[in-house]
């Protein structure tokens with residue numbers, strides 16, 4: 001900052017549009033971020049909220065900015081220093097003061113908002129993930145909700161608007177129970193991040209460092225969203241309704257809530273099993289998982305299973321919010337941040353077939369005396385497509401053997417919403433010592449299977465990584 005010009009807060013405030021240049025402050029630095037706005041991973045609209053002022057209150061909300069990588073980006077745009085220094089910026093109340101308590105076994109990937117993954121060995125320890133161990137993915141602070149006063153509003157053009165408490169849902173609708181896996185679109189992003197951008201472009205993946213545990217399985221209890229929409233007067237076949245908006249009660253500092261939408265066909269399908277759920281593994285849904293009421297959209301990426309559901313709106317259009325339009329879309333391996341046309345790709349809904357090895361762990365030591373290795377993991381596919389086979393390899397994918405599958409009793413073809421756990425024991429090569437690469441890949445009922453590595457599916461957001469999962473182990477005496 002030595003020798004850089006000094007600007008007053010008033011001068012900074014005059015730079016709020018690309019025409020006047022977009023300036024922001026952070027601590028005592030002044031930055032011209034005009035050229036970064038279009039590349040911002042959180043969207044141009046969000047970064048523009050800070051135009052002409054400090055980024056700090058926003059980063060207090062989105063604390064994924066509190067890391068060196070973000071400092072380094074900012075440093076490239078420094079143009080001066082703020083008169084009066086950091087003290088010119090007013091302190092704000094911590095929006096995270098009301099967070100629930102969490103089990104220390106969750107592996108924290110970000111504190112505020114909280115993001116924690118389930119340790120891999122716990123994923124395969126039981127067919128359903130205990131509530132306290134279920135992975136947590138928040139974009140915002142957990143909202144403070146008075147469960148006794150809570151209602152969800154259901155509305156749309158030509159429909160009667162309903163406001164329903166959880167008790168009214170329980171009393172007036174038929175209870176439905178669905179075993180369903182929730183998987184984040186960014187599950188296994190670390191493997192994609194570790195691979196260079198294909199073609200050597202140097203493009204960088206941005207997003208949380210999930211390993212294999214941004215996925216969990218639960219038995220959900222609630223009512224079918226379909227039944228509630230019909231009760232509110234939605235007419236099946238009404239061509240003016242194409243999407244159901246699902247709006248959460250968690251909001252950013254401008255009051256904008258987390259929101260998503262799903263296609264009407266999924267919401268109304270009798271075989272779609274979309275739930276308004278209040279129960280998770282027989283317990284009321286905990287605050288971290290969207291209690292008192294959340295949506296569970298089986299077979300669909302986790303982002304659409306909106307927690308703390310406050311409002312449901314039948315609409316002609318898709319949800320226009322950030323997480324439907326400017327995130328959760330995957331582009332060509334050759335597309336860098338500055339070349340994204342968000343409107344060119346559909347929002348991810350159903351997911352592809354995935355699998356992972358949960359045991360043994362990367363770097364594990366096996367003994368030659370055991371003569372064999374037992375591999376355990378999960379497999380799952382989107383759209384209710386059942387897993388018909390998981391193949392495992394102890395030589396990096398040269399030779400394969402089928403694993404033994406264990407399915408949730410509710411699972412059936414085309415409605416296989418819950419994951420399949422698998423186990424296989426493979427012999428170790430006679431007398432072998434040294435490094436081995438274990439690998440797995442799954443096949444779903446449509447005979448979709450997984451790509452060998454991330455290079456063909458690499459994308460700058462690090463989404464939908466369903467490459468073969470590989471784990472390196474060593475065999476010692």
Ligand code: HEM
Pocket residue numbers: 024033040041042043046047048049050055058059062064065069070073074139206207208
């Ligand atoms: C994400 C940089 C300002 C909201 C990100 C990421 C970077 C970044 C590098 C990706 C982080 C990751 O997931 O690894 C910056 C820089 C800024 C800035 C350099 C300042 C000039 C803002 C402002 C807001 C904001 C002012 C909000 C009003 C977000 C959101 C995300 C994000 C919502 C996405 C988080 C998610 O994945 O859910 N930003 N940002 N950013 N940023 Fe910013």
Ligand code: MTE
Pocket residue numbers: 134135136137138139140182183184185247248249250258288289290301302303304305306307308
């Ligand atoms: N709903 C709200 N209201 N706010 C959120 O941040 N995150 C979504 C989804 N629903 C989110 C939300 C994402 S991206 C995922 S992967 C799942 O919730 C995670 O659900 P879980 O935290 O119960 O595992």
Ligand code: MO
Pocket residue numbers: 137183184185186302303
């Ligand atoms: Mo997610």
